[in-house]
Every structure is written in structure tokens, then in C-alpha cells.
Amino acid sequence: MAYKVDHEYDYLFKIVLIGDSGVGKSNILSRFTRNEFCLESKSTIGVEFATRTLQVEGKTVKAQIWDTAGQERYRAITSAYYRGAVGALLVYDITKRQTFENVHRWLRELRDHADSNIVIMMAGNKSDLNHLRAIPDHDARLLAEKEGLSFLETSALEALNVEKAFQTILLDIYQIISRKALAAQEAGATPGQGTVIKVGDNSGNSNTRPCCSN
Numbered sequence: 001m002a003y004k005v006d007h008e009y010d011y012l013f014k015i016v017l018i019g020d021s022g023v024g025k026s027n028i029l030s031r032f033t034r035n036e037f038c039l040e041s042k043s044t045i046g047v048e049f050a051t052r053t054l055q056v057e058g059k060t061v062k063a064q065i066w067d068t069a070g071q072e073r074y075r076a077i078t079s080a081y082y083r084g085a086v087g088a089l090l091v092y093d094i095t096k097r098q099t100f101e102n103v104h105r106w107l108r109e110l111r112d113h114a115d116s117n118i119v120i121m122m123a124g125n126k127s128d129l130n131h132l133r134a135i136p137d138h139d140a141r142l143l144a145e146k147e148g149l150s151f152l153e154t155s156a157l158e159a160l161n162v163e164k165a166f167q168t169i170l171l172d173i174y175q176i177i178s179r180k181a182l183a184a185q186e187a188g189a190t191p192g193q194g195t196v197i198k199v200g201d202n203s204g205n206s207n208t209r210p211c212c213s214n
């Protein structure tokens with residue numbers, strides 16, 4: 001839940017990371033929340049979520065970003081993962097066509113399990129591997145337009161567009177809820193009531209795993 005009551009932040013938004021195994025979800029998360037990157041994949045040890053607090057339009061927003069523990073490999077992500085999520089970062093690997101083809105599957109999964117108003121950003125990760133590119137930027141752009149998604153190519157390795165991807169999602173979410181709050185006010189809701197956005201379980205703390213510990 002997010003209430004405008006805590007001095008620590010104005011809003012708490014749950015965002016889920018989805019996409020095929022190996023596309024770089026966990027590294028996007030560690031890049032965004034800890035500015036770290038791991039060369040080896042450690043999909044067996046999963047974090048539940050990690051958080052980062054940042055400013056969006058002058059408000060303090062705590063992004064609570066959920067990562068899988070590799071369940072996507074077995075197509076076994078439960079609906080609890082999506083519950084309360086207001087944003088999703090759907091990641092594919094620009095060097096692996098199959099991960100792009102599977103974007104449709106992930107969109108279906110979101111449609112089945114997530115809130116219908118969820119903000120979705122598609123990210124073509126590993127843009128640093130341009131010489132191995134299998135998906136032209138143009139193809140992804142067309143798909144994003146058709147499906148009504150935002151789109152960016154990212155590199156967790158080179159820290160390219162990771163920040164921008166999350167900033168864009170958070171800004172979109174913020175604008176949607178601001179509009180809703182305004183509409184509620186105009187409809188005569190009691191002034192002074194905080195905007196409440198359900199974002200699932202809020203135990204508050206980031207639950208991180210060691211990455212690249214040596």
C-alpha cells in the first residue's frame with residue numbers, strides 16, 4: 001500500500017521485472033538499485049525485491065522492484081508476483097530472437113494476472129552487443145507502437161538507459177495517479193485524504209542478495 005503519510009516517501013510503486021531467463025533482468029535491477037553488474041548469472045539465488053527512492057516531478061517516490069528467482073524458466077511465475085504491481089519492465093535480449101518472440105507471451109501473462117492499467121515498458125537489453133544484434137530497433141519500435149508500450153534499448157553492462165527506463169515508468173505511473181486524484185477531487189472526494197495506491201505487500205525494506213561478492 002502507498003499512503004501519503006510517511007515522511008520517507010510520498011508514493012510507493014511496485015514494479016515487476018518480466019521476460020525470458022537470461023535477458024538481464026537481475027542485472028538491470030542491480031544496476032538500478034546498487035549500481036552493480038554481475039558477469040555470471042546467479043539465477044538460482046533470487047531477491048524478492050529491491051528498492052530505490054527517487055524524485056519524480058518533485059515527489060519522493062519509492063520504487064519497489066520485484067525480480068524473479070528464475071521461475072520464468074519453468075513458466076511458474078505465480079499471480080502473487082503481479083499482485084499490486086503498477087508498472088512492469090518487460091525485457092528481451094536484442095541478440096536472441098526467441099526472447100523477443102516471447103514478448104507476446106509475457107504480455108498475455110500480464111493481461112491474465114496484472115491490473116489492466118499497469119504501465120508497461122519494453123526494454124531491449126544488451127545494447128552493448130550491437131555486433132550480435134538479432135532484433136532491429138525498428139521491429140521492436142513497431143511492436144511497441146502496436147501494443148501501446150513504451151520502448152527503450154538498455155545495457156545493464158554499460159549502464160545505458162537503465163535509469164531512463166525506470167524514470168519513464170515511474171513518471172507514467174505518477175501522471176496516471178495524479179490524473180485520477182484530480183478527477184476524484186473534482187468529483188467531490190473529501191479533501192485531505194491521501195491518495196492510496198495498492199501495491200501489494202509493503203514490508204518496506206529492500207531484500208537484497210550479494211551479487212559479485214568476492
Ligand SMILES: Nc1nc2c(ncn2[C@@H]2O[C@H](COP(=O)(O)OP(=O)(O)O)[C@@H](O)[C@H]2O)c(=O)[nH]1
Pocket residue numbers: 019020021022023024025026027028038039040041042043125126127128129154155156157158
Ligand atoms: N553484454 C551484456 N550482458 C548482460 C547484460 N545484462 C545482463 N547480461 C548478462 O546476461 C546474463 C544473464 O543476466 P541475468 O541478469 O542473470 O538475467 P535474468 O535471467 O533475466 O535475470 C549474465 O551473464 C549477465 O552478465 C547487458 O546489458 N550486456
Ligand SMILES: [Mg+2]
Pocket residue numbers: 025026027042043067068069070
Ligand atoms: Mg534473474
